[in-house]
Amino acid sequence: MRLPPEGENSQQELPSAPAGLNEILHALNNTTIPETGTGTPFPVRWLAIGLVLTTVVLLTMLWSTFDLFRNVTTVQLRNLRLQELSGRVVHLDEVLTMSARMAATTGDLQWERRYRQFESQLDAVIKETLQLTILSESAEATKQTDAANLKLVDMENQAFALVRAGQPGQAKLILFSEAYEAQKKIYAEGIVRLVQHIQEDLAASQRDKRNQALFFVTAAMFSIVFLCVTWLLVWSKLHRWRADQATNFAALAKAEGALQIANDDLEKRVKERTEQLEQVHKQLLEASRKAGMAEVATGVLHNVGNVLNSVNVSATLVAERISKSKVSGLSRAAALLQEHELDLGAYLSSDLRGKLLPAYLLQLSEHLQADQEASVKELNFLRQNIDHIKVIVAMQQTFATASGVEERVNVRELLEDSLRMDMSSLIRHGVEVIHEIDEVPLIMLDKHKTLQILVNLVSNARHACDDSGRTDKRLTLRLTSGDGRVRLSVTDNGAGIPAENLTRIFNHGFTTRKDGHGFGLHSGALAAKELGGSLLAQSDGIGLGATFTLELPLPPPEVFA
Incomplete structure (x- = not known):
């Protein structure tokens, strides 16, 4: 609520509050609430710690279980695949040897096509086997096996060439020679060592997974014990808080009884002072009405001020246009004409400046005409806004009555x-x-x-x-x-x-x-x-x-x- 404007009405003082109000306030101050327990706060921090730790441990255990299961599955699939591949290497090697010897014995080139068909399969199987296992300890054996394999392939290719040349007997001598058998033995022993190393690698992987499972079970047991201890602490905090709350509720019930007695006494005193307060209220309403009269006057000034903003803009624009007017150019043109009034025709037709003068006057007239129209327009706006202020004042006077x-x-x-x-x-x-x-x-x-x-x-x-x-x-x-x-x-x-x-x-x-x-x-x-x-x-x-x-x-x- 705004205060009345300065003057006679502003000197009027509002009446003071009745003395009975002071008595009521004094009674409120003297009404005390009993102590309500120790005020132990709710153990939010301990509860949050327990929930966070439980969540972290459970998520860790779930993830570890999933990861262990996934690794075990992967290892099992890898072991099965390696066992399958080792047997297939032995089988395909025998197929290739048999195909080469049958071609040399029968002279039939169909066995060479069979050889070529299974040769690529054997290379692919050996390549996959080497990718699935780490055979650093058998690198020397692998090197010897590869060398023997290359020599065998070379001998077998020579045999096939002799068969194609119509000399199967010569091919048979190569494939059943002691050199061929020696390389065959070296290759077979290398394959055996390779299979042994694969089996040893599989056994080592299984031992690692068993150790990981044992470690996981041990860690899970320690985590469960740790969580049990944590939740025991949380439960003790909650139990203490509940006991304090029970004590507080009992104390609050007692305080409510005392407050009810004080409230009944206050209601009785307030009722006795109601008439005095109503008198104070009437006087405050009178002060508010006088303040409202000041706000009405402010509203009139506010509405007129809105229009004066437009008046100020129009007046500023007109002043700027007049200050920037090109009317001085007209004076200079008139001075030039007066200076050459005796030879005006020659000046306008022969002199360089004189030739430009008519065009300049035409442009100047157009510019002055535009300035005039703009100024007239702004002056019309100015006049309309001034009339509008009159209308606002008139309407305010009409409504004010x-x-x-x-x-x-x-x-x-x-x-x-x-x-x-x-x-x-x-x-x-x-x-x-x-x-x-x-x-x-x-x-x-x-x-x-x-x-x-x-x-x-x-x-x-x-x-x-x-x-x-x-x-x-x-x-x-x-x-x-x-x-x-x-x-x-x-x-x-x-x-x-x-x-x-x-x-x-x-x-x-x-x-x-x-x-x-x-x-x-x-x-x-x-x-x-x-x-x-x-x-x-x-x-x-x-x-x-x-x-x-x-x-x-x-x-x-x-x-x-």
Whole structure:
């Protein structure tokens, strides 16, 4: 609530509170609440530690179990594959040897095709076997086996060449020679050692997995023991907290009984002082009414100030155009003509500067004409705004005579009046106005207070459109009715309102504009409440515009009967 303006009314002092109020406050101070236990806090930290540790341990155990299962499965599949591959190496080697010897014995080249078919398979099987196991200890054996294999392949290729040349007997001598058998023996022994190393590698992998499983089981047992100890500590803390809570509840029950006795005594004393407080309330209402008169005067200045902003802009533009006028160029042109008045024809036709003078005068006249039209336009705006100030003052005087008096009002006309009072500024700033007006019945209200609210909402919407920097500035006026209320809405597509400010914009003195005062929406909300309605604000956020809605009660039809 604002204080009254300085003067006679400002010297009036508000009455002091009755002495009985001091007695009530003294009784409140003397009413004490008994102590309520030790006040042990809820063991949130211990509970959180227990939950976190339990979660970490369980997740670790689950992941370790999954990883161990996955590794065991992988090792088992690898072991089975290695066993299969080792047997296949021996089988394919025998197939190749048999195919080469059969080709040398029979002279049939079909056995060479069979040899070539299984040769690539043997190479692929040996390559896969070496990829699945680490045979660093058998590197020498592998080298000897590879060398023997190359010699065998070379002998077998020689034999096939002799068979193709029609000399199967010579091929047979190579394949059944002692050199071939020696290389065959070296290759077979290398394959045996390779299989032995593979089996040893498989056995070592199984031992590793068993050790890992044993370590996991041991770690899981220690983790379970650790969690049990942790939850025992948590349970002890919870048990202590519950005991303290029981003690506190008993003490609070006792305190509630004492407070009830004190409350009964206070209610009796408050009832005895009600009449004195009502007298104080009446005097406060009188002070508030005088402060409201000051706010009405502030509202008039606020509305006139909105128009004066446009007046100031127009006057500034006219002054700038006059200061930048090219009229001095006309004086210089006239001086040149006067200087050559005796030989004006020759000057204009022969002299370089004289030839340019007519074109210069034409351009100067066009520029001066444009300055004149712009200045006239701004002066017309200036005159319209001055007339608008007169209209505002006249309307304020008309409404002020009936302030506080309720009458039958056409809300649609009242909404149009608020728009006309700011129309020149809306046109100047390029704000498009959209009307969405429904037919509503006449209502009883204070025209002065309602118009003050609507004028302020239209002005705020225009400022919001300017602050947004948009080119498609738009203001929408809506008038609807329903649910026993009339709703007058002013919607803009301007700067919008942050969510944190929606609950503060109606506070006295709060404003987000650099030149704002912070009393327009505050006084509007108070006026709406006095009219039996409410003033509401809605915005989806910064840059998304805002909607202010004035809701007024719609009287029953029999009021106007």
